[in-house]
Amino acid sequence: MTLDAEPRRSYDVVVVGGGPAGAALATFLQQDGHRCLVLERSTFPRYHIGESLIPSTYAALDRLGLLPKLKASPFPPKYSVRFVSPSGAESDPFYFSETIEGDRARTWQVERSAFDQMCLDNAREKGVDVEMATSVTEVLFDNQRAVGVRARRDEGAVFEVGARVVADASGRATFIGSQLGLKRPIAGLTKATCWSYYRGGKRGEGIDAGETTIFMLPQRGWFWYIPLPDDLVSVGIVASPDYLFTDADDPDTVFLREVTKCGPLLERLVSAVRVAQVRLMPHLAYLNQQTCGDGWVMVGDARAFLDPIYSSGLFLALASAELAAGCIHQALEADDVSAARLGAFEPTLTAGVEVFWRLVRAFYDETFSFREFVERFPDQRAALVDCLVGDVVGKNMRPFLVALAQMTEPPPALAD
Ligand SMILES: Cc1cc2nc3c(=O)[nH]c(=O)nc-3n(C[C@H](O)[C@H](O)[C@H](O)COP(=O)(O)OP(=O)(O)OC[C@H]3O[C@@H](n4cnc5c(N)ncnc54)[C@H](O)[C@@H]3O)c2cc1C
DSSP: OOOOSSOOEEEEEEEEOOSHHHHHHHHHHHHTTOOEEEEOSSOSSOOOOOOBOOGGGHHHHHHHTOHHHHHTSOOOEEOEEEEEOTTOOBOOOEEGGGTOOGGGGOEEBOOHHHHHHHHHHHHHHTTOEEEOSEEEEEEEEETTEEEEEEEEETTSOEEEEEEEEEEEOOGGGOHHHHHTTOEEOOTTOOOEEEEEEEESOOOOSGGGTTOEEEEEOTTSOEEEEEEOSTTEEEEEEEEOHHHHTSSOOOHHHHHHHHHHHOHHHHHHTTTOEEOSOOEEESOOOEEESOOEETTEEEOGGGTEEOOSTTOOHHHHHHHHHHHHHHHHHHHHHTTOOOHHHHTTTHHHHHHHHHHHHHHHHHHTOTTOOHHHHHHHOGGGHHHHHHHHHTTTTTSOOHHHHHHHHTTSOOOOOTTO
């Protein structure tokens, strides 16, 4: 391949992908005085699924300087999550204020085109170089150490950029995982999803207007119902692909069949109009068997994705970015970008992800019920709300997990 004749640039850190994980990582590192370049293959604003924040994102959003922008945004504030049984019985909302005080007990439902643009603009304002419409095509290695990337602009130019560290924040494209053959499905977690958008769906009143509502299906699948700006509601189903696609493959047919079968959801949508195509994702969960190496590290969905049930994706994107930024900063200062240094945050992050993994498996265990769990272990209700708000990274969740194991068999650890 011939490279276009432009001088070879070099950065401390080159980030593949300008979604929330990549934008946050670059912002944190730039704030620590490192020169960062983000290469993003699309042109923002662009569509993305994954609209519900959880309150534990607050601290990272604060340190990124994004809170004033979020508070001034049209994004509906979210104070709670509510579960609705197949018969229509509604749980009391789990208000985040049960375990969190003040401003932090509220988060937002975000339209991702606007939220991701906000995050990347913020990175730019902090001094990060950002190039859009530019796809990374290869991570360059010198022996086993990543030393830069090759990229192609949409208008055709091909170029290379040197980097002391390459960060993969490419989301579900899992760029390094694909290049190095590290990506794996997760045994025991095969879920598919399809979703669309409605205008005019019913909302709760007052602080309940922005709640996430989870409609449970008898087959252990579920619908999300997420209010967005402009009277839009994001509605999607997650269930086993064997169940979803038994007698039809067409996403429209499958989605409408399921909406029609879910009476309590249908009641919310009685006066609503569908305003978007149905989108489909046949395989949700995956992980990489190695998540950092000499000169490279993965953050956000480029690292792993479990399941949307606890809305943990954006939280883990920001948390992994912040933890990784701390290690990259120290590695650059020490001029030692070995895997051991870059990946020093892994045990902390992995412990938090394992908590979500246990919760995801519990949720899909047909013999398990969170209501019965709270009745049997009332002292663990606060820990359960901690999970719903995402407060599980860097925290001792062992008593909660021990109690959980008494009601649902623990799965093998993800790391095994
Ligand atoms: C059905 C579903 C529902 C979800 N619901 C929620 C939810 O309610 N709440 C929540 O918190 N999370 C949710 N998530 C998860 C959430 O969407 C992700 O965790 C989040 O987007 C991860 O952010 P990221 O920055 O890691 O990746 P992304 O946001 O995907 O960003 C990656 C970026 O990398 C770019 N890119 C890819 N390849 C290249 C390349 N080669 N070169 C340059 N750029 C590249 C892409 O264009 C993209 O902009 C959901 C996910 C799914 C699938």
